[in-house]
Amino acid sequence: MSRRESTKAFKACIKCRALVPVETQVCPVCGSTEFSTEWSGIIIVVDPEKSEVAKFLNIKVAGRYALKVGT
Numbered sequence: 001m002s003r004r005e006s007t008k009a010f011k012a013c014i015k016c017r018a019l020v021p022v023e024t025q026v027c028p029v030c031g032s033t034e035f036s037t038e039w040s041g042i043i044i045v046v047d048p049e050k051s052e053v054a055k056f057l058n059i060k061v062a063g064r065y066a067l068k069v070g071t
């Protein structure tokens, strides 16, 4: 299993950077319908209130996010 194959199954919400399976139509975090398959870096937020990175990225819901979205 290559890294490329494992990440290709996800796309990133353009609005909140949440990573969702490619078949997802609506972002479960912010309700946006705009996604990008051009993303890089994964951050997994378990407890947004205690995570400095989550605060920095303005993430309020636990989940998996892309560090960078777009090219």
Ligand SMILES: [Zn+2]
Pocket: 013, 014, 015, 016, 017, 018, 027, 028, 029, 030, 031, 032
């Ligand atoms: Zn979103």
